[in-house]
Amino acid sequence: MQAVMKNVDCIIEVHDSRIPFSGRNSEFEYTIGGRPKILILNKADLADMSCRKQVVDKLKRDGCSRVLFSDCKHDSTNIIKKILPSIQELIHDAGRYHRAENRDYNVLVCGVPNVGKSSLTNAIRHKYLRAGKATQVGPTAGVTRSVLEKIRVCDEPLTYILDTPGVLAPNVRNVEVGMKLALCATLQDHLVGETIIADYLLYWMNRHRRFEYVEHFGLKEPTDNITELLVPIAIHSNKIQKIRTSEGRYEYKPNISQAARVVMAAFRTGKLGKFMLDDDALDSLSEPAVADNAGDARHRS
Ligand SMILES: Nc1nc2c(ncn2[C@@H]2O[C@H](COP(=O)(O)OP(=O)(O)O)[C@@H](O)[C@H]2O)c(=O)[nH]1
Ligand SMILES: [Mg+2]
Structure with missing residues (x-):
């Protein structure tokens, strides 16, 4: 992931809405080296959204200024449509000093296994290109196995999403965090x-x-x-x-x-x-x- 980072304009970090804090890896901030980042809390259809505002406030205090909740299964809030414009705005504001001559946008999607990175990539691609699945989705942790897939998701502006397998190890601070991660299927069941x-x-x-x-x-x-x-x-x-x-x-x-x-x-x-x-x-x-x-x-x- 570090090797591809030099061609990346923006990061989408995907995590599970039911555990907005547990398992997210803060070391990852060093790897992305100040690039604009958006945090997508996915599987919002399964999350109790009554404390949504408190969650967003705490994440903001922790340095995540852009947080969106998504539901790739139903997209009832139509949020998928808002993700790409939000990213384009972030990239534009950040100036792209290191890749200003390139016309295409590269967005790296990352997060721990099974939070919906591939589903989100497919949903965005479907929204803009009306194309079918480009990346495999699976119910068990660790389905995306190849190192990296570069997927065209939009033509104007030309935007690619780099879908990673769950190379980010969850940050398991204590037993309770481990149990929450396991319950949300970001660890393989038999391991716990x-x-x-x-x-x-x-x-x-x-x-x-x-x-x-x-x-x-x-x-x-x-x-x-x-x-x-x-x-x-x-x-x-x-x-x-x-x-x-x-x-x-x-x-x-x-x-x-x-x-x-x-x-x-x-x-x-x-x-x-x-x-x-x-x-x-x-x-x-x-x-x-x-x-x-x-x-x-x-x-x-
Ligand atoms: N309920 C629900 N399930 C989802 C959502 N997004 C993905 N999934 C399911 O979560 C599982 C893992 O998704 P996948 O995209 O393969 O995760 P990845 O490992 O992060 O790429 C699959 O069974 C998906 O159908 C969502 O928003 N809501
Ligand atoms: Mg995947």
């Missing part, structure tokens, strides 16, 4: 373990009093025991495994990891509602500077 990811989701939902899973999976009441959630799901969705015992008999057991995959799929397709997994980063901001008594009590609880 399906049951552990589902258990984190259950913990997160209970902590936030988000009990949509109770009704969705037909439970009687909330639970904080992952087995109590997964066993009925396995039985109900016929995820049963045949196991041979040491005495040579066969036993049938609920397949817990397949049930965990059902839970993750429900989360990842929005069936459990919309989420802002990074709201803890926002809470600390909205904390009053001088805590009143009620605030203290809230904090202790």
